[in-house]
Amino acid sequence: xxxxTQSPKYLFRKEGxxxxxxxxxxxxxxxxxxxxxxxxxGLRLIYYSQIVNDxxxxxxxxxxxxxxxxxxxxxxxxxxxxxxxxxxxxxxxxEGQGAxxxxxxxxxxxxxx
Amino acid sequence: xxSVGLHLPTLSVQEGDNSIINCAYSNxxxxxxxxxxxxxxxxxxxxxxxxxxxxxxxxxxxTVLLNKTVKHLSLQIAATQPGDSAVYFCAENWxxxxxxxxxxxxxxxxx
Numbered sequence: 469x470x471x472x473t474q475s476p477k478y479l480f481r482k483e484g485x486x487x488x489x490x491x492x493x494x495x496x497x498x499x500x501x502x503x504x505x506x507x508x509x510g511l512r513l514i515y516y517s518q519i520v521n522d523x524x525x526x527x528x529x530x531x532x533x534x535x536x537x538x539x540x541x542x543x544x545x546x547x548x549x550x551x552x553x554x555x556x557x558x559x560x561x562x563e564g565q566g567a568x569x570x571x572x573x574x575x576x577x578x579x580x581x
Numbered sequence: 582x583x584s585v586g587l588h589l590p591t592l593s594v595q596e597g598d599n600s601i602i603n604c605a606y607s608n609x610x611x612x613x614x615x616x617x618x619x620x621x622x623x624x625x626x627x628x629x630x631x632x633x634x635x636x637x638x639x640x641x642x643x644t645v646l647l648n649k650t651v652k653h654l655s656l657q658i659a660a661t662q663p664g665d666s667a668v669y670f671c672a673e674n675w676x677x678x679x680x681x682x683x684x685x686x687x688x689x690x691x692x
Contacts, residue, residue, distance in 0.1 A: 472624075509684065510670060510682045510683060510684045510685050511625075511670070511682045512682075513679055516679065526679070558624050558625070560624075566613070566674050566676075567613035567674045569615065569627050570627075571627070572617075572625050573624050574623060574624050575622070575623065575624050
């Protein structure tokens with residue numbers, strides 16, 4: 469089956485620790501995205517990547533970092549600099565950037581205490 | 582700045598009735614629109630999309646209408662079922678930039 473996987477589904481961390489969220493896709497998509505979703509809110513773009521070894525900041529990149537060393541993988545690190553990291557994180561991919569359907573993973577719910 | 586907005590945060594519909602979810606957009610240059618459904622605790626799922634050269638597009642039990650004159654987008658769900666309960670997001674795109682997401686409308690189905 470083709471799709472996007474995110475792991476783990478639930479993640480708990482202590483304040484001050486960095487944490488890395490995994491995102492893998494086997495759809496052969498060029499573009500990948502990370503979104504943050506807070507309760508009852510919409511999606512906010514953190515980072516996106518149009519191609520391997522290239523990525524761009526989204527609207528709320530502060531306190532986050534990414535890498536895109538392989539086409540299939542786009543991990544997100546939530547650093548200790550992110551002031552309010554508790555949220556639902558969604559990874560997506562699309563054939564290209566812009567006017568294309570984005571395919572979403574199941575999400576990772578991160579709780580930092 | 583430009584944004585996509587929704588008229589109603591919550592919509593309650595009787596099971597079996599038709600649902601209409603509305604979305605306003607402010608950028609007349611937007612040329613691609615897309616609707617997603619998000620169930621609680623899950624990632625959004627694609628429902629239907631439409632390009633600006635069309636006024637209407639139909640899928641299975643869903644229809645998207647685009648009124649460029651008043652910059653309005655709607656999603657119609659026919660014969661609403663309990664499984665349609667979710668939050669519905671519209672998003673727009675222009676100039677091949679990123680999708681710009683609306684805040685979402687929660688659809689509640691009354692038995």
